[in-house]
Amino acid sequence: MKTPLQAMTKTGWITAAVLLLLGVVPPLLMWMGNEFYLLLSTRLVILAVAAVSLNLILGYGGMASFGHAAFIGIGAYAMGIPVYHEFYGGAEAIASTNGWFQIGLAVGASALFALITGAISLRTKGVYFIMITMAFAQMVFYLFQSLDEYGGDDGLVIEMRSELPWINLDDPLQMYFLAFGTLLVTMLLVHLIVNSRFGMVLRVAKGNDERVVTLGYNTYLYRLTAYVIAGVIAGFAGWMMANFSSFISPSMTGWTRSGDLMFMVILGGTATALGPVLGAAAFVLIEEALSSVTVYWNLPFGLMLIGVVLFARGGLLGMLHGRRGDK
């Protein structure tokens, strides 16, 4: 009988090591007086949560959504709008700084948006799916842009962070640990889902839809369910993002943001537990490093991404592992 430690795969060890680093290093840097890196890490971890959720549908479900940032925007506006009304009046029904209320709104709105747009988008496949998810996300973008009361194109500064019991989001360390804890829970949840009966259907349907249908599964409903789960998680990430940056704007939902998330997943390694986290980390850190060197950082960054896609199939995790990531 193997002990759990002996049974851990190489990928398992890498995952544990990376998560340990993420849990310890940023707070340590903060403690040494370097707040900047904690803030950078907070953004990294929040984006990692969104990337992990995208990986559920993109990596495991084969749904190349180019509109995942829409959920981040919805979650963020679900946090920002109630606070705005609490301070400036109007819309009494939703005016609130209560975190639970805002989370409920973020999750509910994301779920509804995912359900409606997913139900339509999942009727299509391949390039059409990419285009239609992008179109829905752009709809959200233009909607937010047209909301003059909430700053329109310029966005809106949020006057006050969400109020929650036991946790003060104005404290950068507490904010970080909320994001980090969410990442751990999300990773665990996705890990459970993809290995469950539901996950088996989802994963096999990715490559062999006709086969799975022939066995008696309505694969459409399985995909739609996964799409809603991923949307809800990304919506929650959006609520965190609004709290973290105290600012919301339509650009959070832009198609380039969706593209960023997609890159993170592909860069890190699709259909792996750790891949999206590595991808988000690499994305945020390289972006930071390059943009401090040159304003044209997009160019070398783009070339790097092309390099990874061409030469490191299986992404960063695949490179670390020496082969395609685990199943």
Add this chain to the structure above:
Amino acid sequence: MSSLLQVRDLRKSFGGVAATDGVTLDIHKGELHAIIGPNGAGKTTLIAQLSGALRPDSGVILYNGANITRRPPHRRARLGITRSFQITSLVMEMSVLDNVALAVQARDGHSFRFIRAARKIAHLRERARETLREVGLETRADAPTAELSHGEHRQLEIAVALATGAEMMLLDEPMAGLGGTDSARMIDFLKRLKGTRTILLIEHDMDAVFALADRISVLVYGRIIATGSPDEIRGNADVRHAYLGEE
């Protein structure tokens, strides 16, 4: 004998080409019914309409007396019709047992279960193993599917169909690409399977068809030109002219 599957005047055209041109067919409960015909006769198109992957332009398909012409494929599978594929469509990265377990899972209530690991659910694994035993692949249960030989892949393909618990199996060229020994093993296996399920067999291998089939229908240019016992088909002048005569 009662008919399990009844097909009435089924038609399907692609552009101006009638791939299925008024097919009427009765598959009796428990029989092994083979459909033969030259390349391009519309055999695969017919199977796709029976499984639900393709929607016919007109005509009726009855299963157990119920009209299933417009039912989607997953609902037909739930009713007890499943198919195997001509081009192996197994999940190569997963184990042999995983492939069968997914089929077992399909008839074990709904699969909107998100937490427990599917590979740790004993009764699914056990029933999948039983099915593998039935087809003689139990020693390969834990091997990655990609490592199996082509012959084993064909067997596994049928094991997956069996594991759904289907009463009616549509087998699309199970002998495709098999060499002499493998082919003989498959015929043996189908002989054992025969009688336990209703089987519609589409096959090019004439030795297999005449060895296995209770009845044979001959499909030419989307039409059934003859249906009968192997002896009747051998003796049928039209069939000899249209099909067998060419050999």
